[in-house]
Amino acid sequence: MSTKRPDLRLIGKDSDHDAVEQLALLAELIQEFASSLNLDETLQTAIERFMAYMDAEAASIFLLENKDRELVCYKCVGPVDIAGLRLNVAEGIVGKCVREQACQMVRDVRRSRDFSGTIDHSSGFSTRSLLCAPLSVRGECIGVLELVNKRSGDGLFDPQDQTLVRVLASAAALAIHNARMADSLVEHERLRREFELAREIQRKLLPVPHETRFPVAGVNFPAYEVSGDFYDFFRLPDGRIYFNLADVSGKGMNAALLMAQTSSLLRCLARDYTDPGKLLARVNQALCETASRGMFVTIVSGYIEPQGRLICFSNAGHQPPLQRHCDGGFAEIPAGAPPLGVDPETEFPMSELSLMDGSLYLFTDGVTESLTAEHKPLDVSGLIELIESGTALESSEQLENIVAEIRRPGTRQRDDITMMLISSRCHQLSKKLFQQRFSAQPECLQDVRAKVNAAAIQAGCSAKVAAQIVLAVDEACTNIMQHADQGDYAGEILLEMHNNDEELICVLKDWAAPLDPSQIQPRALDELRPGGLGTHFINELMDNWIFDEAPQGCGNCLTLRKHIA
Amino acid sequence: MSFGHRVERGYAVVALRGDVDLARSPDARALILQCLEQKSDLLVDLSEVDYIDSSGVASLVEGYQMAKKEGLKFGLIGVSEAALSVLKLARLDQVFPIHADLDARLLDDG
Incomplete structure (x- = not known):
């Protein structure tokens, strides 16, 4: 705890008995604050006890809100209920306590220029004396503890009261701060669970692995909780296979939401088209209508005809896929159009190739921009080497081996890693x-x-x-x-x-x-x-x-x- | 010409041998048609054929059809296993008269 120590000499000025009583109260309150699970209740009981102990007529706790411009009464006891009351920090004695971050004691409000008397006018209450202490944690003021009118003696507060209220305020401030920290931890935990759920939903948007002879295989490893990459493939009722692999700009939740939107649109519309360029044009229009400014999707999307020999696809601003020819040569097939979500008028040309000529590797920049053991980007040339080392393997095994090399122990994955391999059965197995x-x-x-x-x-x-x-x-x-x-x-x-x-x-x-x-x-x-x-x-x-x-x-x-x- | 022929007991006998593929079937076809043009009854001996493909089979079909048109006899003798399996594939084993050898053919001719 970083609270200031109470000045025991002052506390004990009247008598040893008083000092012991004050210490006992403090110890008890601090104990309650520390173990409290319900700050509302604890603070309510605390100010009731403050009020009783200080022999005051009313007590309240104000907390700063609205970018520290307003003080809002959070708890109060006394004849007038002012809970929820808002005070401008620039005004009044409570405001002055915040502005100066110091105790304010007004023994007699009739002699104070700072006293506004607004509440007295509206409630009929009569304020004689005020004692305010800032609620401060690590030098930062979060509110004010206020006591009104002393019942005993001359009905006015004295310096001894001021010392005691400062100590009580320190303990209360710490309790409020701790409670807020706990709330933020709970919030953090809630967000973590939500991200986990989002990741689970994303995972379910990815296709389930097909039998090994299916001509398409894919892998996706998000760098963070959720991924901005996605891939999908499924057989359409007419026997064709639809596939896509995409990278959404940005990372985190907004990218994940755009990913889910794009993936769902494609899943719904894929069956209605034969030309992959026209499908992308339709999805592009929908994304341009709704996507947030500056967000876009790069994608390769296409169809494999039912016999699994020919594929047609469109590339919207995505990394050029690599075709591996039967003779072992590689060729990059560059994008023919800009990404989705940029211009609703974009047209997406179609490319065709025969799987009899070789296999097609699709991937996101997380693959080519990953670092090698020499801390250099893998690049397309490095990827080709990795592909060549495993062409005899079955498709998903090939992809897993490549990703295992990229995510080898000791490397930090900086971006989502997604790959897809499309091959006819003869080259696949x-x-x-x-x-x-x-x-x-x-x-x-x-x-x-x-x-x-x-x-x-x-x-x-x-x-x-x-x-x-x-x-x-x-x-x-x-x-x-x-x-x-x-x-x-x-x-x-x-x-x-x-x-x-x-x-x-x-x-x-x-x-x-x-x-x-x-x-x-x-x-x-x-x-x-x-x-x-x-x-x-x-x-x-x-x-x-x-x-x-x-x-x-x-x-x-x-x-x-x-x-x- | 890579294939030989002989005349024996009233038949011209064309003996194909080795591989009768696109490279060599034109020779086989030419020889078969040449014999038929001379109005010879014709037997094609396939006993030494190691390999025959559709182009070789096509020469036999052409010979069979020409003989039929000219009213000449046509048949296969000593069909090797390799050749027989291809003829069966084309169901031509049911079309061509096939005999083990010239003697068997003559016996059948009566």
Whole structure:
């Protein structure tokens, strides 16, 4: 306690008995203040006891409010109830006590210029003598303890009373201060619980992990209680998958609320659109109407078509996603529009890419701006290194490994960290058996067949199944050689083979004019003619095949799958 | 030309061997059609075929159709396992007359 010690010599001036009595009262009050859970009640009892002990007619406690410009009567005892009464600090004797931060004793109010007498006029009470002591804690005044009219003697207060009231005021001030601290702790605890609840709600806005073969995986680690980042993905009734990953400007509760608003809007509206740019335009308009000034959202948002081969997306001011090509190369796909929430007229162009060409990594700046062991920003180059070290892993495992490296022990996470990986199943789970480019010439086929056969055997296929895969790949190559560019294709074919525990995957790419997939149909077998058998063979031999136009408007991509488990 | 042919007991016998793929099926097709143009009944010997794809099968289909049109006999003999599995895939094992060898064919011819 930092209260001033009572001047015991003064207290004990009259007699030892008085001093002991005063000390006993003080000890008791201080004890009550210290152990009080209900300050209201304790202060009420205290001023009743002050009044009785000081033999005063009335007593009250005023507290400063309204930026210390007003004194409000918080507790009072006596013939007139002045609880709630407001006094200007600039006026009266109570105000002077605050202004001068010193006890004010007016033995006889009739001789005081400071006495206003307002209450006496309205209540009929007659004030003769006043004694006020500031309620101060660490030099800061928080209110005033006031005693009115002494009953005994000449009815006026004396210096001895002044010393005693100063001591009582110190104890009361400390009690009020402690109670306020306790209140603020309770408030702090309440806020903490609210943040916890907000975080829980946010967590529920994130998608639940899907089965490992789902083409999208994501992670989110907030730096503080709540996150300004979010990501989402879910399958729509028409079979498409909607996904997004976003970063809301700012941090804390306001960012979290904007995050919840944006995420909910997207969740509701995603099914109504096929063009991700139009979806963002709609959400942008809604955000521009309601978002606080200066707050915005950067986002990548898009759709994966039902077969999981093609994705289309729009990038509103977000970090360029990284595409990892089948050949191991990386490309950044920059934003085509400013963030959401800036201009309601913004248009959001759409990008398309084939997942057969590789996987797509989305992330927030919390990833690239995290610090390496050398205290340098990770940057995109560092992220690429981290990605490369784990491409053989399953998607969510890949992301967890990257985030574990960024959040390694001993580092302080400065920003929310959010990542998403979108990949077709073949790249997600499989490991590459081999890759070869060859010219689209029939003479190359024999060598290609030998390699496909070896790879199939290496992947654990029986000789019979390997022969089937060889025939299917041969037929696919033959189709390109015979039909691409009306039979004039003189370019190359890229063949890749992948496998996982269950299946073997062959991806064939050419750079000929895109074909209409609907034209690639096996012919009816009862129609006996020399051509058209190749597609039928592929159909019969493989479990699944997907024909895809390459995204840049040039070339075709065929993926063949065969269960080998 | 990478494939040979012989004339034996009234049949022209074209013997395909090795891999009959897009690189080599044009040769097979040319030889088959050439024999048929000479109005020969034709048997294609597939006993030494290691691999055949749809382009090779297409040559056989073309030969079968031409023979039918010209009123000539056509058939396959000594079909290797590799070739048979591909023919089955195209359900052509039910279309082409298939025999173990020339003797079996002649026996069937009566």
